[in-house]
Amino acid sequence: MKLATLKTGGRDGTLVVVSRDLVTCQAVPGIARTLQSALDDWDQVAPHLQSVYEQLNAGTAPEADSFIEAECASPLPRAFQWADGSAYINHVELVRKARGAEVPPSFYTDPLMYQGGSDAFVGPCDPIAVLSEEWGVDLEAEVAVVTGDVPMGAGAEQTAAAIRLVMLVNDVSLRNLIPKELEKGFGFYQSKPASAFSPVAVTPDELGSAWRDARLHLPLVVTLNGQPFGRPNAGEDMTFSFAQLIAHAARTRELKAGSIIGSGTVSNKQGSLHGSSIEGGGVGYACLAELRMYETIEQGAPRTPFLRFGDTVRIEMQDGAGTSIFGAIEQEVAHYHGRKE
Amino acid sequence: MKLATLKTGGRDGTLVVVSRDLVTCQAVPGIARTLQSALDDWDQVAPHLQSVYEQLNAGTAPEADSFIEAECASPLPRAFQWADGSAYINHVELVRKARGAEVPPSFYTDPLMYQGGSDAFVGPCDPIAVLSEEWGVDLEAEVAVVTGDVPMGAGAEQTAAAIRLVMLVNDVSLRNLIPKELEKGFGFYQSKPASAFSPVAVTPDELGSAWRDARLHLPLVVTLNGQPFGRPNAGEDMTFSFAQLIAHAARTRELKAGSIIGSGTVSNKQGSLHGSSIEGGGVGYACLAELRMYETIEQGAPRTPFLRFGDTVRIEMQDGAGTSIFGAIEQEVAHYHGRKE
Numbered sequence: 001m002k003l004a005t006l007k008t009g010g011r012d013g014t015l016v017v018v019s020r021d022l023v024t025c026q027a028v029p030g031i032a033r034t035l036q037s038a039l040d041d042w043d044q045v046a047p048h049l050q051s052v053y054e055q056l057n058a059g060t061a062p063e064a065d066s067f068i069e070a071e072c073a074s075p076l077p078r079a080f081q082w083a084d085g086s087a088y089i090n091h092v093e094l095v096r097k098a099r100g101a102e103v104p105p106s107f108y109t110d111p112l113m114y115q116g117g118s119d120a121f122v123g124p125c126d127p128i129a130v131l132s133e134e135w136g137v138d139l140e141a142e143v144a145v146v147t148g149d150v151p152m153g154a155g156a157e158q159t160a161a162a163i164r165l166v167m168l169v170n171d172v173s174l175r176n177l178i179p180k181e182l183e184k185g186f187g188f189y190q191s192k193p194a195s196a197f198s199p200v201a202v203t204p205d206e207l208g209s210a211w212r213d214a215r216l217h218l219p220l221v222v223t224l225n226g227q228p229f230g231r232p233n234a235g236e237d238m239t240f241s242f243a244q245l246i247a248h249a250a251r252t253r254e255l256k257a258g259s260i261i262g263s264g265t266v267s268n269k270q271g272s273l274h275g276s277s278i279e280g281g282g283v284g285y286a287c288l289a290e291l292r293m294y295e296t297i298e299q300g301a302p303r304t305p306f307l308r309f310g311d312t313v314r315i316e317m318q319d320g321a322g323t324s325i326f327g328a329i330e331q332e333v334a335h336y337h338g339r340k341e
Numbered sequence: 342m343k344l345a346t347l348k349t350g351g352r353d354g355t356l357v358v359v360s361r362d363l364v365t366c367q368a369v370p371g372i373a374r375t376l377q378s379a380l381d382d383w384d385q386v387a388p389h390l391q392s393v394y395e396q397l398n399a400g401t402a403p404e405a406d407s408f409i410e411a412e413c414a415s416p417l418p419r420a421f422q423w424a425d426g427s428a429y430i431n432h433v434e435l436v437r438k439a440r441g442a443e444v445p446p447s448f449y450t451d452p453l454m455y456q457g458g459s460d461a462f463v464g465p466c467d468p469i470a471v472l473s474e475e476w477g478v479d480l481e482a483e484v485a486v487v488t489g490d491v492p493m494g495a496g497a498e499q500t501a502a503a504i505r506l507v508m509l510v511n512d513v514s515l516r517n518l519i520p521k522e523l524e525k526g527f528g529f530y531q532s533k534p535a536s537a538f539s540p541v542a543v544t545p546d547e548l549g550s551a552w553r554d555a556r557l558h559l560p561l562v563v564t565l566n567g568q569p570f571g572r573p574n575a576g577e578d579m580t581f582s583f584a585q586l587i588a589h590a591a592r593t594r595e596l597k598a599g600s601i602i603g604s605g606t607v608s609n610k611q612g613s614l615h616g617s618s619i620e621g622g623g624v625g626y627a628c629l630a631e632l633r634m635y636e637t638i639e640q641g642a643p644r645t646p647f648l649r650f651g652d653t654v655r656i657e658m659q660d661g662a663g664t665s666i667f668g669a670i671e672q673e674v675a676h677y678h679g680r681k682e
Contacts, residue, residue, distance in 0.1 A: 252515060
């Protein structure tokens, strides 16, 4: 089934069930007011949500409304955990190759993961609000999953079964703040501002055969200012599955229902070490940094600038029939002037 | 006023107002069921909580109950943000001195801060549950604040006014996992398992003159297996105030109500570079790692082991009259066998 959160109704918004074609939706206050509350009690709640989903798809839902992506918050407008892996090692190889460094062998067996801020996600159609273009604003198009409760030390089989929902994410990065921040040794903080998630989160069964080995085997379509920028397949070159990423996260602590685990920037090797741009005949990239690394390797220096005020980013994924699965993340870079609740 | 969260009532527990002497408490379902919901709407809710607090202190609260610290969850059993600074540079100086490295000058102007996991805090009297002693279990006794909403780019004056509550925290660290994890460059994740917060969170006004310059000027009393281990003053040698730490956190993003910002391990210089143990006549330390650094500097090698199963840690703070302000964090290290909700 497909779920979304409308912005109305307070800080956690209002949970709606969305039809498969993303045309209609229905609020379900008698079942669960918010997505977090549904996740807190998933086994009891999910069957009831599923019934509403079937009614919506059959056109028999009693209180169906039009579904409008721009009215959505992120499915979890705020979450108790957002941990982002870096499962596509091609991304890491590319970054390292551009600066002439090796990838440590452990990176192929021990996932990279950072803890992100989760108190203030922005909606899928909200601006990427920053105070300065000089921060080096970049998109990172990714896939993310939402988990149920996971015990400490859970293995990959157990963690695969704990995946409740799948969605897309734009993990905005401030590239020019990263080097100085990572140099301090404590990881990302200021360089990772608010992320945005796709309007709709879907249960894995909704993805059919595209969901296997705890990976999502479909192209992630990234558009920049209306031009094709990337369409890497999220199922290819994903060194660590979501099951492995969750197991990594749960090695020394429990994860609680509603934890979001990200894949890291989707990145395909395309038969070479570092892939190539769409202009260069490849599947392109899911972040500007990779294109800039590619340019550095091919041409000696990056040519594509980071995002500027007014630039727009669109991130989406279609099923085999060309239907949008999650709706689109569509964001414009804008100067921050406070934010409405 | 003083607030706590009982474990009963679901994942977010039940908010109670606690009397100043920590003897009685009262649930306030008519005002706010959980601490997060009170923080979400603080300006409206706080005066009503304050009325109940005054009744409790006067002995006239209609439904007062005994307050039992062991029945408490952390004040926010789960939170939307937990970001921990490292504001006591003595701690960093000590770590670096023990390995013969310099502290970069920027560390005195640009705070260290990491994003911690906040989905699964443990209660103040719950075990420190780990799967292996070999992880190198250490306590880190700290002060933390809970904020209201903070806009992006807020200055220290604005952030000081956004401090809603103050509490203590044991930011458990797995020392033997830290070097390999930090080497990967993405910061702490597995090496920082679930933290525990003091039974009671208090508003800054409750601290009187001990709360000034957005610092808490009182000794933090740490006891290890019943023996005095440290009593550093949390107001001394705190290079960055909480107002500065919050401003650092909000530089590139908004912070939402209920964000928890930690001070990092409290650590006093005691007139020297690195302080000394209580045995050595000093105020001691708030984590084992510092004592081990001190031993390394003084004696060539660490002598004190990290925590073992059965070891107990107690963290507390008294006011001028010797009354416990926040109640005590009192945890025993135990083997993880799952956890009851």
